[in-house]
Amino acid sequence: MPEYVAFWGCYIPARMPNIEAASRKVFEVLGVSIEELEGASCCPEPVISKLVARKLWTALAARNIALAEAKGKDIMTLCNGCYETLFEVNHMLKEDAELRNEVNQVLSGIGKKVEGKIEVKHVVEVLGEDIGIEKLKEYVKRPLRSLNVAVHYGCHLFRSAKPDDEDVWKKPRLLEELIRVTEANLVEYGVERLCCGYPARQANVEFSLKNRLHVKLKNMRESNADCIVLACPACYIQFELGQTELRRYVKETFRIPVLHIMELLALSFGISPDEIGIKLHRIPVKNVLEKVKI
Amino acid sequence: MISVEEIISKLKEQFGDKFIRYYKKRDKRYFANVEKDAVKSMVKFLIDNFDARFITISCVDNGTDFEMVYHIDVGGGNVLSLRTIVKKEESSIDSIAEFLPAAQWIEREISDLFGVKFEGHPDPRRLLLPFELPEGVHPLRKPMEGVIPKDQRPSVEMLITKGQPLEIAPPLARRREELKLSSQLPTTAVVEDALKEVHEIVKETGFDKEAGYDWEKKRLRYK
Numbered sequence: 001m002p003e004y005v006a007f008w009g010c011y012i013p014a015r016m017p018n019i020e021a022a023s024r025k026v027f028e029v030l031g032v033s034i035e036e037l038e039g040a041s042c043c044p045e046p047v048i049s050k051l052v053a054r055k056l057w058t059a060l061a062a063r064n065i066a067l068a069e070a071k072g073k074d075i076m077t078l079c080n081g082c083y084e085t086l087f088e089v090n091h092m093l094k095e096d097a098e099l100r101n102e103v104n105q106v107l108s109g110i111g112k113k114v115e116g117k118i119e120v121k122h123v124v125e126v127l128g129e130d131i132g133i134e135k136l137k138e139y140v141k142r143p144l145r146s147l148n149v150a151v152h153y154g155c156h157l158f159r160s161a162k163p164d165d166e167d168v169w170k171k172p173r174l175l176e177e178l179i180r181v182t183e184a185n186l187v188e189y190g191v192e193r194l195c196c197g198y199p200a201r202q203a204n205v206e207f208s209l210k211n212r213l214h215v216k217l218k219n220m221r222e223s224n225a226d227c228i229v230l231a232c233p234a235c236y237i238q239f240e241l242g243q244t245e246l247r248r249y250v251k252e253t254f255r256i257p258v259l260h261i262m263e264l265l266a267l268s269f270g271i272s273p274d275e276i277g278i279k280l281h282r283i284p285v286k287n288v289l290e291k292v293k294i
Numbered sequence: 295m296i297s298v299e300e301i302i303s304k305l306k307e308q309f310g311d312k313f314i315r316y317y318k319k320r321d322k323r324y325f326a327n328v329e330k331d332a333v334k335s336m337v338k339f340l341i342d343n344f345d346a347r348f349i350t351i352s353c354v355d356n357g358t359d360f361e362m363v364y365h366i367d368v369g370g371g372n373v374l375s376l377r378t379i380v381k382k383e384e385s386s387i388d389s390i391a392e393f394l395p396a397a398q399w400i401e402r403e404i405s406d407l408f409g410v411k412f413e414g415h416p417d418p419r420r421l422l423l424p425f426e427l428p429e430g431v432h433p434l435r436k437p438m439e440g441v442i443p444k445d446q447r448p449s450v451e452m453l454i455t456k457g458q459p460l461e462i463a464p465p466l467a468r469r470r471e472e473l474k475l476s477s478q479l480p481t482t483a484v485v486e487d488a489l490k491e492v493h494e495i496v497k498e499t500g501f502d503k504e505a506g507y508d509w510e511k512k513r514l515r516y517k
Contacts, residue, residue: 010458010460014458014460018473036479039480039487040479040482044459048446053505055499055501059499109494110494203445277469
């Protein structure tokens with residue numbers, strides 16, 4: 001079975017152990033071997049640090065890549081932000097020899113080097129391509145047929161090395177396919193591609209909630225979504241915390257549960273909600289569990 | 295006549311590590327980065343040993359620090375500018391006015407406008423500001439601010455200090471254990487040698503200086 005170095009990022013281990021627990025259970029069921037990346041730092045995050053300190057952003061990401069190269073295994077991320085940073089830096093270092101030399105000059109001070117030997121994959125690629133959609137269907141013990149799911153792709157899931165539509169949409173389509181594996185119904189709500197507003201909240205929380213999150217939530221509710229499924233912990237925070245924060249700015253109240261794709265898969269694989277810490281959600285997932293009769 | 299390169303070479307020889315680096319920006323314009331505690335001696339060395347003439351001092355407030363630039367005519371129309379950094383927390387530097395009376399007014403002007411104290415100035419009275427203006431008001435002094443946006447400062451501090459913007463706090467560690475997860479992951483937050491590597495990279499890329507990070511206090515120099 002495939003083997004990867006897991007890059008958990010910062011949010012999942014430190015704020016959302018439920019996602020980590022669900023992921024580890026799913027990998028265990030699938031027989032996917034995951035190794036820890038000892039000594040990993042923050043990826044670092046791909047918006048502020050990339051803009052404010054591009055040299056540091058590149059060098060720290062390169063160090064994480066060098067750690068994985070030393071293990072000879074591809075990196076798997078469960079966060080769109082980590083994916084963006086590690087994928088982009090890995091791609092740049094492979095393509096741009098001059099940059100690679102510059103970065104290796106910095107890394108030489110700590111005895112490390114990037115050679116461009118590994119790939120960086122998002123978990124939706126690992127599951128949808130390396131394992132395969134048809135194979136995954138064999139593990140579904142508890143189909144979530146009655147569940148209406150609104151998918152939120154997350155902007156960084158569109159990161160691609162090639163500027164063609166097919167490649168840009170590959171991972172978002174894989175996320176949809178993974179939701180279909182669970183036999184849940186994907187509802188269309190019209191603004192799937194819109195950003196959740198997480199990056200904008202760094203500058204203006206009100207704008208981020210009213211002009212991004214609220215727009216998405218209204219459309220999701222109108223489409224009768226029982227829950228939101230995504231593949232990014234930053235978007236997860238924006239949807240979970242943001243629904244509470246939004247009450248300060250709008251008269252409507254939203255309580256739509258938010259699940260990471262790994263939690264949805266875990267539930268469909270028959271894993272107990274308690275084992276994956278489903279009670280840790282800020283917005284209770286009770287209605288989801290009731291609807292799928294768990 | 296002695297060339298500027300020769301003068302610079304003598305400065306390096308005399309002051310060693312206090313002379314950090316020099317560069318020529320264009321014809322007749324030379325700049326040197328030097329340590330703050332050696333500026334006074336360097337200016338004196340230039341005046342005493344070469345046909346040099348003090349022109350003026352510029353002060354630039356970059357938010358967390360002042361950059362003081364001592365412009366010296368070193369002959370033949372060549373200008374050598376000695377650049378040094380004065381931390382805003384200190385806001386003081388040795389006066390050169392005790393041996394260079396021509397520097398008295400410019401030091402008083404900088405003191406008025408930026409609030410930089412010139413230690414040992416023979417006559418540190420106000421020069422430009424009205425006498426009735428309260429103490430501590432300096433019109434060109436910016437607030438103590440660095441390049442990191444306010445909301446990002448805690449994350450950046452944590453990123454430099456621990457290599458991670460978030461920590462697994464004890465209550466969360468307990469929850470992780472309840473879920474049969476290890477209480478901590480082997481990241482830079484717990485692996486000391488790995489954290490040292492991150493610190494090396496932060497220093498090598500100059501981000502600590504750019505962000506205004508204080509390694510002793512393990513936090514940004516501004517709130």
